[in-house]
Structure formats: structure tokens, C-alpha cells
Amino acid sequence: MWKYQALIVSLASTAALAAVDISKFPSKTDPTHFTIPSIPQTTSHDVATECQYYQSNFTVDKTQWPTVWDIATSNNMNTSAEFMSVYNAIDWTKAPTAPVRKLTAAGGLNLTGYDTVNDPDCWWSASQCVKPKASGVNPDIYACPEPETWGLTFDDGPNCSHNAFYDYLETNKQRASMFYIGSNVLNWPYGALRGLKDGHHLCGHTWSHRMMTTLSNQEVLAELYYTAKAIKYVTGVTPLHWRPALGDLDDRVRWIASQLNMTAILWNLDTDDWAAGSTPGITADTVNQRYKDFIQMGSNGTYKDSGNIVLSHEINNMTMDFFVNHYPDIKKNYKHVTDVATCMNIAHPYLEKVITFPSFDASVNSNAGTATGSGVIPGASSAPSSGNSVTPYTNFYNGPLFIAALFGLLLVAV
């Protein structure tokens, strides 16, 4: 186990170098004792009706936050005293000089002119590089080191009322790493609380889900900062891990995240579950086949020496059902299915040390034969609604209708 212990030391020493102390975020949640009010559930798969709005107990002072789903410097956050103190605490002369990337007319990343062979900026979108070349940068996590282990991750939550999905995970004593979008956390705070209550590994997933390398230094910092603040405000814990939308990061973005103590978690297997039916060439059959291929890799020797991290999504019933339908076979073909903090032996994935994750060995030994162990339970109580999961939106990538619907809800919410 030496290599894992060494990794923990390495992460701890890197974290100590962070420029910004974000532990002072306000929160009214004690992460070890809280309750979650009951929220409505529906069984609909119809995008127009499956999301049920609920009024939460969390009040949001709009002057303290970016506009939801807009770049996190919006609503004058970039000139606020709070944000400027964070920005000015960073020695920007040390930042890597990678340029701000451009988008193509079609909305993709413009790689024109980038040296993809030498990949000077370790730009994942260009080369899938995960080993930074700049100094002072936390290295990415992209695969569980433990053999025959499926690293379980879900992006883009929390959402309206996904209690049925969380119930399913809880029933199976299954923990995952949950990558929450800051705007979603403010909109659907009880979903984030449910994730905390069940001992999932909560991580940031930016404020507005933009391509991070296309944002300025200030915008990147704001996307990370306000997402961490939202998670802390709602759950009482500050995440130390994050994932860039579509994996788009380079050493400039990594360096800025490192100033906030944050380490990126990527993946090495992608289900493309979100794209089924909405992206040419990707159908439900495509995604099911991906799952089957990945499942087979658990028993054909592919992961005899180390494990994976699989990208999947919480977005809606479609994406959640893909996982639920394949989960029994995942467990049959892999020795372990675990969140990333556990497989990486990260005992404290939050700035606050009030919650301790078990080591991988303790997790496995405390619950032999099942996916994950115990040891994380934050001691919370809750009263989640029963019923089936609901899907608020068709997916994140369907553009204006989705955004318009969201803002419609927000006018009521905040």
C-alpha cells in the first residue's frame, strides 16, 4: 500500500500551498446533524412534467451570488469585495501562460494552432493529458489505483427530486463521487443534502458548465469559487475535488484550481449516457453497449493491476436508468465499486475534517462481498420522499429551451 500512502502525503503537502483559504464560507448546515424536508416525486419520464418544483428553506441573497447558469463573474461578482479579496490573494505572476482558448462557430473548442504533439499546456481536450507540465499544479486523478475496481461518478446534479435514485444507491450500500454544478446546488439544495447524508463524495462541477479553458483567469476562479461556496452554504462542507465540464482543462486552469486547494478528477471510461438520442450516432443501444464493454473489462483482465473511473450522469431518468439497469452486472464483474475518495484513500475530501472517509481496505473489509464499506456516515437524519425519480430536463446540452425553463423556475425560487 506504499504507493497510496505516498499519494496521500503528496496531496496533503500540495494542499498546504494553496493561496486562498475558503474555509470561512457561511453555512447554516451542520454536516453532522441535519434533516431534509420531504419533497415531491413524480414517475414521469416526460421532460415537461417530470420536474416538480419545491420551495426550499434556503434563502439566497442574490447580491452575494453570480446569476445562475451565467458565467460566475456575472451579477458584478468580479468587482465584489468578496471576490476581489480572493482574486488578490493569488500571485498571478506565477500562473502558467497558456492562452484563453477560443470556441468554434459550432460551439466546439478551436484547436487550430495548438501543438498537440508536444502538448505544452497538458490540454486534456487536445491530448487527454493528465500529467501536468507546469509547476505548482495538483495532478489529476483519472483512475482508481486499486485492481478490478470501478470508480463510480455521476455528473451534473443535484436536481429536482432524484430521491429514488439515491434510494437505490443507499439500498445497495453504494457510494459514488457526485459532481455538483453550483447553479444546481442553489436551485435544488435538498438534492445536495441527500448526497451528503448518504455519504457520497461531493465534488464541484463549475458554476455554469462552460468550457473552462475558454474562460479568463478571473472567470475560471469565479466558476470554482462560487461552486465551492454554494456546496458549503448548503451542505456545510467545502469540496477539495472538482471536474471540468467535458473534461476541458489545461495547466492554466489546473493552477487556478490549485490556488483553491482543489484537485481535478477526470475519468478513463466515458459512457456518453447524456448524449443518447440527442447526438448523431449515439443511441440508447450505443450507451448500453458501452456499459457492456466496460463491464466485460472487469473480468477479462483489463483491470487486473489497477482500476478505472467511469463517467456517468445524474441528469435525468434516462441517464440514471442506464446505470441502474447495468449495476447488477457491474458488481458481478468487478471486485469493487466505489467512490473516488475511497479508492484513492483520501480520508478527508472536504476542507472541514468533520467527515472521514474509510480507507479502501477498511471499506472492503467492513463490507466484504459488496461494493463499498461504511465509516463515512455523517450522522445525519432525514426524511426523503418516497417515490420514483424525476427528471427535470431533457439534458444539459439542449440549449435555449432548457435555460429558459430554468430561469422561469428561478424567478420563483430566489
Ligand SMILES: [Zn+2]
Ligand atoms: Zn457535466
